Amino acid sequence: MSLLQLQEVQAYYGGIHALKGITLHVNEGEIVTLIGSNxxxxxxxxxxxxGQVKTKGSILFNGKDISACPPHQTALDGIAHVPEGRRIFPRLTVKENLEMGAFSVKDKKVIKERMEQSFDYFPRLKERLNQAGGTMSGGEQQMLAIARALMMKPKLLLLDEPSMGLAPVIVDQIFEIIQELNxxxxxxxxVxxxxxxxxxxxxxxxVIQTGEIILEDDAKLLLVNNLVKEAYLAG
Structure with a gap:
């Protein structure tokens, strides 16, 4: 059984039909990517x-229907979301940001252990522990956003544009860490x-286009697919 299943999911922003019945699944232990234009x-x-957008259709996580669950409940169920643009708390220190990621954990020893585990992936954050998040570089803020999500020990990690606005060398580092996590x-x-x-x-x-899934395949096959190469890999 898939860890995550979306079946004919539709979503609207006012009169804008943003998702037009998408169906996808993510199996446990996979990296699945959703690519497409702005x-x-x-x-x-x-x-x-x-649960940040009201939907129609079916969203199952670990066999449970979460389509009507609010964001805090999906987080408690084991889904961690690293949003586009990082969205760290800029005035809080690295340490405080990480503690916010473990909002439901009461045991301080567990929080400390998870923080140390985060530093295994992101040693630079340990060096910046008492620094305000907003004063760090874009790459460091992205590392903090991912580390904060990991503080919940999620079953599923949702990453939204983790490479956006970062220098190529930092992008390579972020993708290496994503692979290591997997x-x-x-x-x-x-995404x-x-x-x-x-x-x-x-x-x-x-591959998603104007709210519809138009292609699904093994990632290696999508890399050599002519439509994908022309639309998303050119240059």
């Missing part, structure tokens, strides 16, 4: 899973405009 519905798909058992749904990078590390991929 405005295609990629971020809306993640927000729908998290190798250690993390299931990941990755990414950098289709080449995303398909390089993903197991499977979906």
């Amino acid at each position: 405005g295609a519905g990629k971020s809306t798909a993640l927000k729908s899973i998290c 190798l250690k058992g993390m299931t990941i749904l990755l 990414e405009q950098n289709a080449y990078h995303a398909l390089q590390i993903a197991h499977r991929g979906y």
Whole structure:
């Protein structure tokens, strides 16, 4: 059984029909990527899973229907969302941001252990522990956003445009960390405009266009698909 299943999911922003009945699934232990152009519905798909957007259709997580669950409940159920633009708390320190990620954990020892585990992936954050998040570089803020999501020990990690606005060398580092997380058992749904990078590390991929899934395949096959190459890999 898939960890996550979306069946004919529709979503609206006022009169805008953002998702037009998308169907996709993510198996446990996979990296699945959702690629497409700006405005295609990629971020809306993640927000729908998290309960940030009202939807029609079926969203099942671990066999449970979460389509009507509010965001705090989907987080408690084991879904962590790293939104586009990072959205860290800029005035809080790195330490305080990480503690916010573990909002439902009462045991301070567990919080400390999880923080140390985050530093295994992101040693630079340990060096910045008492620094305000908003004063760090874009790459460091992205690392903090992912580390904060990991503080909940999620079953599923939703990543929305993790490479956006970052220097190429930092992008490479972020994608290496995503792969490392997956190798250690993390299931990941990755939304990414950098289709080449995303398909390089993903197991499977979906192509979304104007709110509809138009292609689904093994990531390696999507890399050589003519439509994908012309639309998303050119240059």
